[in-house]
Amino acid sequence: MAEQWTLHVGPGAPNDPVFVGVGELPTGKFPDRGFIEALTKVALLALKDAGMAPKDVDTILLIPNLHGAADQADLVFSRMVEELGIHGSCKSSYMVHSGGSTSDNAVRSAHGLITAGHAQTVLVLQAERWGSADLNEMITMLSKNGIPGEWELPTGTQFNAIGAMITRRYMHASGSTPEEMASICVTLRNWANLNENAMFYRKPLTVEQILASRMVADPLHSYECPPMADGACAFVMTTSENARKRGITNAVRVAGSGGCVSHYCLSQERDQAVLGWPLAAERAWNQSGWGPQDADIAQIYDSYAAVTAIAIEGIGICEKGEGARWFAAGHGNPGGKLPMNTNGGLLSAGHTGVGGGTALLVEGIRQLLHRAPAKRQVEDCQRAIIGGSGGSYMDAQILLLERTKLGA
Amino acid sequence: MNTPKIVADFRAGLASGKLLIQNCSDCGKPNMWPRYACPHCQSDNLGWVESAGQGTLHTFCVLRQGAPEGFEEDLPYAIGVVKLDEGVQLLVRLEPDAPDDWSSYRCDDRVSFVAVDAEQIERRPCARFRRLAA
Numbered sequence: 142m143a144e145q146w147t148l149h150v151g152p153g154a155p156n157d158p159v160f161v162g163v164g165e166l167p168t169g170k171f172p173d174r175g176f177i178e179a180l181t182k183v184a185l186l187a188l189k190d191a192g193m194a195p196k197d198v199d200t201i202l203l204i205p206n207l208h209g210a211a212d213q214a215d216l217v218f219s220r221m222v223e224e225l226g227i228h229g230s231c232k233s234s235y236m237v238h239s240g241g242s243t244s245d246n247a248v249r250s251a252h253g254l255i256t257a258g259h260a261q262t263v264l265v266l267q268a269e270r271w272g273s274a275d276l277n278e279m280i281t282m283l284s285k286n287g288i289p290g291e292w293e294l295p296t297g298t299q300f301n302a303i304g305a306m307i308t309r310r311y312m313h314a315s316g317s318t319p320e321e322m323a324s325i326c327v328t329l330r331n332w333a334n335l336n337e338n339a340m341f342y343r344k345p346l347t348v349e350q351i352l353a354s355r356m357v358a359d360p361l362h363s364y365e366c367p368p369m370a371d372g373a374c375a376f377v378m379t380t381s382e383n384a385r386k387r388g389i390t391n392a393v394r395v396a397g398s399g400g401c402v403s404h405y406c407l408s409q410e411r412d413q414a415v416l417g418w419p420l421a422a423e424r425a426w427n428q429s430g431w432g433p434q435d436a437d438i439a440q441i442y443d444s445y446a447a448v449t450a451i452a453i454e455g456i457g458i459c460e461k462g463e464g465a466r467w468f469a470a471g472h473g474n475p476g477g478k479l480p481m482n483t484n485g486g487l488l489s490a491g492h493t494g495v496g497g498g499t500a501l502l503v504e505g506i507r508q509l510l511h512r513a514p515a516k517r518q519v520e521d522c523q524r525a526i527i528g529g530s531g532g533s534y535m536d537a538q539i540l541l542l543e544r545t546k547l548g549a
Numbered sequence: 550m551n552t553p554k555i556v557a558d559f560r561a562g563l564a565s566g567k568l569l570i571q572n573c574s575d576c577g578k579p580n581m582w583p584r585y586a587c588p589h590c591q592s593d594n595l596g597w598v599e600s601a602g603q604g605t606l607h608t609f610c611v612l613r614q615g616a617p618e619g620f621e622e623d624l625p626y627a628i629g630v631v632k633l634d635e636g637v638q639l640l641v642r643l644e645p646d647a648p649d650d651w652s653s654y655r656c657d658d659r660v661s662f663v664a665v666d667a668e669q670i671e672r673r674p675c676a677r678f679r680r681l682a683a
Contacts, residue, residue, distance in 0.1 A: 280615050291552075291553070291556045292556075292639075292640070295673050295674045296642050296673070296675045297612065297620040297623055297642075297673075298617075298640060301612070301615055302610050302612050305610030306608040306610050306628075306630065313655070313656035355613075356611075356613055357613060357614055358610045358615075359610055359611040359613070360610070406582065406640070407630070407640070408630045408639050409638060413607065
């Protein structure tokens with residue numbers, strides 16, 4: 142039994158943090174779109190969506206890029222404050238980083254800052270240029286992220302090998318077939334076909350095509366590996382009081398969160414078909430007071446199909462061992478019983494490094510704000526499960542978000 | 550930076566044909582990977598024991614493309630996670646059944662440590678395991 146932690150702020154409280162706007166640029170290969178250009182544009186999109194201007198922001202949280210150290214330094218040393226023209230008035234600008242789960246931790250950080258009064262309005266910014274970067278350089282860089290150089294790098298492991306090992310264990314433990322695993326990728330593609338910002342918009346995909354694609358790291362085929370992409374996302378959080386004053390009547394709040402850091406090296410995980418999800422979920426349900434049956438959508442990290450199947454089992458969306466078959470039955474599809482990764486996820490909207498999780502989160506907020514394009518907006522969307530994971534799936538992070546009325 | 554002593558000692562073990570497990574001289578528990586303080590009792594009174602080299606294969610994969618820099622010529626190669634009978638786990642290279650063929654391997658197979666010469670360990674300082682016939 143997980144411990145009971147309560148949030149120190151509730152719905153309607155003046156300092157209850159709420160999401161009021163999101164922004165996103167198209168994901169894919171955009172070699173002519175500069176890094177600072179992308180960050181600036183996406184920041185302005187999110188602020189416009191929130192009905193705000195840069196001067197309304199007092200704190201910027203930066204989600205890192207993985208494509209280059211020079212751009213990272215620009216983020217760390219507050220370049221965006223100056224680009225947005227809020228130097229002088231901006232109180233704080235800093236980076237949050239835990240790999241793929243960064244966006245979940247950025248929300249926790251912003252939530253804490255706002256609740257406690259350290260910040261009123263927080264702008265969270267992310268951009269990545271993985272699609273335009275040198276592929277070999279990125280493979281080598283990724284072999285040093287979440288992989289201990291002295292102990293595991295000598296085996297020649299890398300990110301697809303990690304995904305493949307988790308997939309192999311998951312298939313062994315659950316008895317899932319290659320067809321059932323591939324059906325997860327097809328569900329994601331079905332959603333990407335409704336998302337003009339997705340890298341694979343209007344590029345239908347079948348189980349047969351996936352299984353006919355070349356083997357990259359047995360049992361993973363190339364169409365089951367995440368496509369590296371350029372992308373940018375942003376979101377704005379503020380106090381309920383400030384949102385209300387600005388005339389915002391509907392927003393999105395954090396009902397609770399739960400997390401579990403289960404390992405650093407993949408080799409130290411006791412059960413790769415389980416990971417940290419069951420404990421993270423128990424903590425999240427305890428804090429929010431709701432359960433998996435209460436959600437209208439789920440946005441769960443999907444760098445590999447097995448990662449998502451394992452997560453939905455741990456979260457309790459389906460029975461243990463049934464994650465892949467849950468997708469094969471169409472339950473996560475448009476019109477299915479729990480729409481899953483409605484932007485197309487990392488596997489079909491594009492893997493933007495640390496930003497893949499941010500894009501899933503931003504889509505969850507967008508759905509709860511009822512601002513998704515009509516063709517993929519989930520009707521009366523009130524509650525969303527957001528799930529993230531980083532590194533060698535070292536952690537399982539869950540945010541439970543709900544639509545909230547702010548009143549007059 | 551010089552190679553830390555715990556890394557050098559572990560690799561020296563591999564080079565002499567031994568799989569070493571760090572063992573806490575105070576609480577007696579095995580640690581893998583080796584640590585700078587015992588994660589169970591925080592002691593720095595740490596030594597080594599030789600593993601019996603027997604274990605179970607939790608999972609594995611065969612990497613066919615996209616090797617990290619410097620590993621291209623090894624392709625294809627198989628890596629896996631072994632749960633040693635001593636209760637600790639590690640990432641290893643798996644020996645093929647035949648050249649470029651790992652088709653006999655399954656999760657939960659019994660596997661055994663394979664000693665290789667010092668030259669091979671110098672080039673790839675990692676443990677190698679092979680599937681035991683059922």
